[in-house]
Amino acid sequence: MNYGPSRAFSTASSNGLNTGGGDYYSSYHNPYQSHTKTHSNNLYDSLNFNNHNHLDDIVDEQQQIDINYDMDDSDKPKLLMWGLTKSGKTSVIKLIFEKMTAGETLQLPETKIVQTHELTCGIHVRFQIRDVPGPKTALSDDFETYALESTTIVFVLDVTDDYSDAINLLISSVQWMYNNGHNVRFEVLIHKIDGVHEQDRLERYSTIQQRVNIMLHECSIKEPVINFYLTSIYDHSIHEAFSKIVQNQMRQLRALENMLDLVTASTQLDKIFVCDIYNKIFLASDTRPVETQLSELCCDVVDVYKDISSIYGTSNSPVLDSMSFCTIELSIGLVLYLKDINPTTALICILKKESKINEALMEVNLNILKKNIQELFRTYSNTSSRQQLNASIE
Numbered sequence: 001m002n003y004g005p006s007r008a009f010s011t012a013s014s015n016g017l018n019t020g021g022g023d024y025y026s027s028y029h030n031p032y033q034s035h036t037k038t039h040s041n042n043l044y045d046s047l048n049f050n051n052h053n054h055l056d057d058i059v060d061e062q063q064q065i066d067i068n069y070d071m072d073d074s075d076k077p078k079l080l081m082w083g084l085t086k087s088g089k090t091s092v093i094k095l096i097f098e099k100m101t102a103g104e105t106l107q108l109p110e111t112k113i114v115q116t117h118e119l120t121c122g123i124h125v126r127f128q129i130r131d132v133p134g135p136k137t138a139l140s141d142d143f144e145t146y147a148l149e150s151t152t153i154v155f156v157l158d159v160t161d162d163y164s165d166a167i168n169l170l171i172s173s174v175q176w177m178y179n180n181g182h183n184v185r186f187e188v189l190i191h192k193i194d195g196v197h198e199q200d201r202l203e204r205y206s207t208i209q210q211r212v213n214i215m216l217h218e219c220s221i222k223e224p225v226i227n228f229y230l231t232s233i234y235d236h237s238i239h240e241a242f243s244k245i246v247q248n249q250m251r252q253l254r255a256l257e258n259m260l261d262l263v264t265a266s267t268q269l270d271k272i273f274v275c276d277i278y279n280k281i282f283l284a285s286d287t288r289p290v291e292t293q294l295s296e297l298c299c300d301v302v303d304v305y306k307d308i309s310s311i312y313g314t315s316n317s318p319v320l321d322s323m324s325f326c327t328i329e330l331s332i333g334l335v336l337y338l339k340d341i342n343p344t345t346a347l348i349c350i351l352k353k354e355s356k357i358n359e360a361l362m363e364v365n366l367n368i369l370k371k372n373i374q375e376l377f378r379t380y381s382n383t384s385s386r387q388q389l390n391a392s393i394e
């Protein structure tokens with residue numbers, strides 16, 4: 001499709017994939033500058049830009065690829081939840097992926113057997129999480145059995161408890177994996193941080209991180225891949241941390257970030273997130289540093305959107321269709337802009353209120369971005385299906 005004269009940006013990612021030839025319009029090179037009408041539907045119609053049938057085709061194709069993709073799950077990332085009994089492993093999964101409230105987790109029974117959850121973020125990001133009972137309850141080889149199959153260990157450390165035992169368990173687990181030649185990523189949730197006074201949180205974080213690093217060094221474990229997050233199920237921190245964990249599983253991440261960087265460079269947007277609306281997981285954002293308050297704001301936008309959808313929308317007629325968008329102006333001088341990519345994934349953009357935004361131009365760029373993201377996921381699914389087919393032929 002020809003979008004008229006434009007700057008041709010290359011969106012090739014670090015892993016060599018061409019991410020859809022994104023040609024984004026910048027405000028200093030805008031063939032449609034004279035358009036004053038800002039409503040997306042008219043713009044779509046007048047430009048015959050991204051007509052509905054084409055989008056329907058993409059959705060149909062994606063569904064077909066999903067079916068193929070489902071046939072073999074050997075490619076799916078596998079996460080293992082690990083940590084002392086009652087550290088909060090099950091609560092984290094139930095809160096993010098099963099919409100349990102934080103209060104309801106108080107009633108959770110002890111996990112007695114390994115639970116496997118097949119999860120999807122957006123439409124295409126699939127992974128498996130295994131929730132293993134704590135070491136007191138687990139069968140002696142539960143961790144060993146499942147850890148070797150895992151791509152990432154999510155270690156939950158209850159910061160309100162005496163955490164020496166938890167640190168010892170973490171170190172022995174890293175050591176065991178290392179000795180078995182399986183140097184996987186460890187994502188450590190320094191959890192239940194709501195129980196620690198706000199001023200002491202960062203100090204607690206660095207004390208734990210330092211102790212772990214010193215102990216790993218003493219065990220001669222070189223360059224372990226280990227990240228730490230401060231989390232609580234009583235605020236957005238758990239969604240933020242889990243977003244990073246999910247992003248670390250995504251092969252499309254670099255390509256997605258490149259696309260988002262290109263759009264922020266060609267528009268006045270301060271930040272763009274690709275968000276799984278249902279689970280409040282950020283699948284990607286542009287690479288500019290992000291303040292915690294901004295991601296909290298995005299979580300709030302998603303909540304507002306979900307509330308309105310549940311009241312006014314139906315599964316056949318969502319409140320935001322593929323053509324429309326929603327803007328929210330905040331008293332703190334920011335505008336939030338939400339546009340869907342598919343029924344479960346949305347773009348959330350943040351811009352300053354005083355920015356002289358050309359909405360028609362932004363709409364054009366976001367539509368190009370949306371199409372490129374859809375194609376990116378399609379390409380990866382195709383590649384994955386092809387690789388699986390080749391493997392089965394060999």
Ligand SMILES: Nc1nc2c(ncn2[C@@H]2O[C@H](COP(=O)(O)OP(=O)(O)OP(=O)(O)O)[C@@H](O)[C@H]2O)c(=O)[nH]1
Pocket residue numbers: 083084085086087088089090091092102104105106107108109110111132133134191192193194195231232233234
């Ligand atoms: N204050 C606080 N409590 C939490 C948090 N997360 C979980 N909990 C509580 O911690 C308790 C134990 O949570 P679980 O999710 O059952 O812990 P678990 O690690 O899965 O326990 P087992 O599977 O039995 O080993 C529950 O009462 C939760 O409500 C948190 O962020 N803050």
